[in-house]
Amino acid sequence: MAADTPAEVVRYASEVASALSAVRADLVGVYVHGSAALGGFRAARSDVDVLAVVGGPADRSGQLAMGEAVVATAAQCPGTGLEMSVITAATAARCGACPFEVHIRTGATGTVVVPGADHGADPDLLLHCAVCREHGLTVYGPPAAGVFGPVPAARVRAAMADELAWGLEHGDATYAVLNACRALRFATDGQLCSKVDGARWYTARHGESAVVTAALTHQLHGHSAPALPDAETFVMSLKSGEFRLS
Incomplete structure (x- = not known):
């Protein structure tokens, strides 16, 4: 955890974890990455970056349910908004093509929930997984190094x-x-x-x-x-x- 990780980011990420666990009994872990974990978070210019891991894949309706649960917490988000993806444990461990279950983005420009069933892989997840493995702040579940596999x-x-x-x-x-x-x-x-x-x-x-x-x-x-x-x-x-x- 970065020395300057704001307490409000940690509190909010914990709320996200609680919301997600209510709809996914197989929630493995929730991790803060990006500037809040690495340092340099500034509320006026930084969003809150979160990566969550679940045990297995869901169908489109299940993916949307996860997105809706997280979006319900958006009013509490510090910074410029939330940027978050949910992936499976297998994806986190292998970091292969990096498919995702759902992607959520909130902020001043609106709210977007993208179910993974409608899309392929997200190449941005490779870097997110790498940062989580080395620097991720665990707000739910085991330490990130035991969940995310090494990225060459x-x-x-x-x-x-x-x-x-x-x-x-x-x-x-x-x-x-x-x-x-x-x-x-x-x-x-x-x-x-x-x-x-x-x-x-x-x-x-x-x-x-x-x-x-x-x-x-x-x-x-x-x-x-x-x-x-x-x-x-x-x-x-x-x-x-x-x-x-x-």
């Missing part, structure tokens, strides 16, 4: 490389820059860290960078975000430069 470093690097374009495509320059710093750190020394810690590591290792500093101060203090063209130049220079991420 090559798969983590590939997933991070695939994720680099997301922030740019969605116009979030701060996310793109900080995520690139985090990915570069993993490619360099194999450490999974928060976006904030990734930016601090980059500065300590490579010196001051105006675009990294702008992204970091925007994330931490709400100052002006870096310009999107500058973020794109920075991300692409890392992706194709000396430290290849894929």
Whole structure:
């Protein structure tokens, strides 16, 4: 658990676990990941990332029931909202194609419940599982290291490389820059860290960078975000430069 994990995040995740256990007797565990577990959570810009594990698969109606139970807790969520998936124990242990049971997203833009029966795998789950195994905060069930199997470093690097374009495509320059710093750190020394810690590591290792500093101060203090063209130049220079991420 990160030293700065807010108590309200822990309380809320426990409410999510209680809601989920009411509809799934085979609930294995509920784990907080993302910035609340790694460090750098800021209520104004951070969502609460949760990954839950159940014993086995459900049909579409069962998946929707899980989603509805979790959504009922949304009003209590700190931060900008909840980003959560439910997966089976087999998926957590193997981290193969990463199918999901249900994905839930709440926040200012609305609530989304996506049953896994209507979709294939979610490639984002690979990184979520890797972070949970190493840094996940257990709010229900056994320690994460006994639930989530190891994820090969090559798969983590590939997933991070695939994720680099997301922030740019969605116009979030701060996310793109900080995520690139985090990915570069993993490619360099194999450490999974928060976006904030990734930016601090980059500065300590490579010196001051105006675009990294702008992204970091925007994330931490709400100052002006870096310009999107500058973020794109920075991300692409890392992706194709000396430290290849894929």
